Amino acid sequence: MENNDFVKELGYLGFTMRLKRISDAMMHEGRRLYSDLDVDIEPNWYVIFKLLKSRGAQSVTEIAESIRMAHPSVIHITNKMMDAGYLISEKDPNDSRKRVLDLSARSVKMLPEYEKIWNAGEKGVELALEGLNALEIISALEDKFFNKGFKARTLEQLKK
Amino acid sequence: MENNDFVKELGYLGFTMRLKRISDAMMHEGRRLYSDLDVDIEPNWYVIFKLLKSRGAQSVTEIAESIRMAHPSVIHITNKMMDAGYLISEKDPNDSRKRVLDLSARSVKMLPEYEKIWNAGEKGVELALEGLNALEIISALEDKFFNKGFKARTLEQLKK
DNA sequence: TCTTTTTATGTAGTTGACTACGCAAATGTA
DNA sequence: TACATTTGCGTAGTCAACTACATAAAAAGA
Numbered sequence: 001m002e003n004n005d006f007v008k009e010l011g012y013l014g015f016t017m018r019l020k021r022i023s024d025a026m027m028h029e030g031r032r033l034y035s036d037l038d039v040d041i042e043p044n045w046y047v048i049f050k051l052l053k054s055r056g057a058q059s060v061t062e063i064a065e066s067i068r069m070a071h072p073s074v075i076h077i078t079n080k081m082m083d084a085g086y087l088i089s090e091k092d093p094n095d096s097r098k099r100v101l102d103l104s105a106r107s108v109k110m111l112p113e114y115e116k117i118w119n120a121g122e123k124g125v126e127l128a129l130e131g132l133n134a135l136e137i138i139s140a141l142e143d144k145f146f147n148k149g150f151k152a153r154t155l156e157q158l159k160k
Numbered sequence: 161m162e163n164n165d166f167v168k169e170l171g172y173l174g175f176t177m178r179l180k181r182i183s184d185a186m187m188h189e190g191r192r193l194y195s196d197l198d199v200d201i202e203p204n205w206y207v208i209f210k211l212l213k214s215r216g217a218q219s220v221t222e223i224a225e226s227i228r229m230a231h232p233s234v235i236h237i238t239n240k241m242m243d244a245g246y247l248i249s250e251k252d253p254n255d256s257r258k259r260v261l262d263l264s265a266r267s268v269k270m271l272p273e274y275e276k277i278w279n280a281g282e283k284g285v286e287l288a289l290e291g292l293n294a295l296e297i298i299s300a301l302e303d304k305f306f307n308k309g310f311k312a313r314t315l316e317q318l319k320k
Numbered sequence: 321t322c323t324t325t326t327t328a329t330g331t332a333g334t335t336g337a338c339t340a341c342g343c344a345a346a347t348g349t350a
Numbered sequence: 351t352a353c354a355t356t357t358g359c360g361t362a363g364t365c366a367a368c369t370a371c372a373t374a375a376a377a378a379g380a
Contacts, residue, residue, distance in 0.1 A: 006211050006226040008299070012289065013282040016186040017207060018298050021228060022305060023179035024367060027336080029311040030176070031368095036311070044336080047177060051166050061358055066166040068181060073337060075360065097345050097358045117318065122173040124313030128304040129172065137297050138178050139168070144288040145182060151189040151196070153284030158277065184337060187366080204366080221328055233367055235330065257328045257375045 030121075037117065045081055046118050049103070049111065052087075057102035059092065068146075086110075190281075197277065205241055206278050209263070209271065212247075217262035219252065228306075246270075 007014040007021070030043035047067050052058065055066070060078070064071040078101055081087045086107045092098035103111075129135075167174040167181070190203035207227050212218065215226070220238070224231040238261055241247045246267045252258035263271075289295075 004226060005228055005302075006215070007207060007228065008302075010207070010210060011282065012286040012295070013206070013210075013278060015285050015289070015294070015298070016183060016190070017204065017227075018302065019179060019183035020187060020367085022298070022301050023176060023183050026176040026305060027180060028368065029305075031335085033311040033314055036315075042335090044177065046173070047167060047170070050170060050173075055166075059358075060360090066164060067177075068165055068167065070338060071359070072339085072361080076336075095346070095358085099359070117314070118173060120317035121314040122171065123317040125175050126172040127317075128313060129175070129301075132297050132300050134175070134297055134301070135172070137292050137294055138175070138182070140292050141182050141289075141294070142165075142168075142178065145186060145189075151193040153288060154193055154277070154281040155196075157280035157283040157287075160280075180337085188338065191365085202365095219328075220330090230368060231329070232331080232369085236366075255328085255376070259329070 033117075033121075039114070039117065040084060041086075041114065042080070044077060045086070046114070048077060048081060049086070049107065049114065050118075052101065052103045052107075053111065057100050059098040059100050061098075063101065193277075193281075199274070199277065200244060201246075201274065202240070204237060205246070206274070208237060208241060208261075209246070209267065209274065210278075212261065212263045212267075213271065217260050219258040219260050221258075223261065 007017050027043055034041060034043070048063065051063065051066055058066065060074055061071055063078070064074045067074075078087055078089075082089060086104055087101050088104045089099055089101050092100050167177050187203055194201055194203070208223065211223065211226055218226065220234055221231055223238070224234045227234075238247055238249075242249060246264055247261050248264045249259055249261050252260050
């Protein structure tokens with residue numbers, strides 16, 4: 001690894017880009033991991049699996065709110081999971097606009113295997129972050145930037 | 161903001177997703193910021209501007225290494241900057257494979273204005289992260305995950 | 321010198337997120 | 351009850367990164 005990282009030299013100006021680089025890199029590694037293990041699931045599906053397992057069936061919008069994603073993203077992810085046979089979908093009897101998603105029998109069958117992988121992944125991250133208060137930092141980031149975003153903060157500074 | 165974030169409940173398992181959510185959100189805000197300010201540049205161009213200003217003309221691959229991006233990404237970004245008139249490109253006289261990029265006169269003219277915006281953005285981030293040792297944490301993350309990646313760490317744990 | 325390997329660039333195709341918009345059902349209001 | 355507004359879902363289009371592959375020039379080696 002060359003010690004030649006210009007973005008790092010940029011201080012706080014490079015912060016968002018470094019955040020993106022790392023999360024992109026980890027996402028790509030996750031994809032390769034599943035393919036190496038010959039497991040036919042994708043990164044991020046785990047959130048849906050975990051959510052529905054822990055809270056039971058939810059509608060598209062409920063899922064989007066629970067995981068703080070835009071609903072079209074949820075539709076995209078869950079459609080692929082349905083195609084792969086991991087989810088079932090049915091109309092809400094009380095509100096025909098809603099579509100309620102739940103884990104399929106296939107999910108229940110496969111989850112123990114997948115959870116081994118997720119646990120290993122979690123342990124790997126945990127060990128890498130040992131001693132750093134990374135979870136606190138990211139919570140603080142969320143508090144700051146989900147409330148008053150990057151744009152608002154910049155405009156505030158520009159006015160001075 | 162609802163206090164209903166399932167990803168947060170997932171502990172270290174949700175870490176990479178939270179990283180991605182935040183960096184995505186900041187990127188989108190950056191894009192909106194430029195459009196609000198009626199400035200015809202895009203997020204991430206600033207790295208190229210800053211790099212070429214500080215280190216002078218560089219080839220595509222040199223840029224990619226300096227900012228740790230894949231070279232096709234650099235080509236994509238710099239092509240757009242060229243179309244917008246901010247970069248000039250010429251063949252290296254000693255090595256005709258190389259294409260050397262440099263700031264145009266338009267860049268030099270506009271940079272003072274843009275730097276005001278970037279300084280404000282940097283200040284905003286700095287204030288938001290005040291008291292948190294965020295830069296140290298992200299350096300640690302880079303050291304850990306650029307060297308032995310997420311995949312390797314997970315496989316290591318799986319074997320136990 | 322001729323051939324093979326490496327390097328630099330470019331193109332194509334994939335991915336995962338987003339916003340904007342449209343439609344239909346439910347809810348609120350006059 | 352009729353109309354207007356809100357809500358839930360879906361589609362279309364955009365964007366930024368990536369990998370894999372192709373091509374041409376330079377460098378290395380037989």
